[in-house]
Amino acid sequence: MLSEITLGPWEIVMVVFALLPWIVLVPFALIDSIRSPRLTVVQKFAWIVFIIIAPYLGAIVYLLWGRKQKMV
Numbered sequence: 651m652l653s654e655i656t657l658g659p660w661e662i663v664m665v666v667f668a669l670l671p672w673i674v675l676v677p678f679a680l681i682d683s684i685r686s687p688r689l690t691v692v693q694k695f696a697w698i699v700f701i702i703i704a705p706y707l708g709a710i711v712y713l714l715w716g717r718k719q720k721m722v
Contacts, residue, residue, distance in 0.1 A: 671706055679709035683716065 657665070683689065683697040697716055701708035 671709065675709040675713070676701060676705045679712045679716075683712060686717070689716075 679701050680698060683694055683701065686694065689697070697708075697712055701712060
């Protein structure tokens, strides 16, 4: 059954654009949140959980807002 599935060029482009954030942004956001000296341990844990639960949204929100977050 799986051998009958074929992807055309536009489907391949769509798959690449869907996987690209997963391959690039999510690991970058995870590593950056872990290594950030400005975040507390609790903040790091919260960001990591958020990025893992909602990878696309979590990574984008972290990169736009979380990197600017300061320790309280």
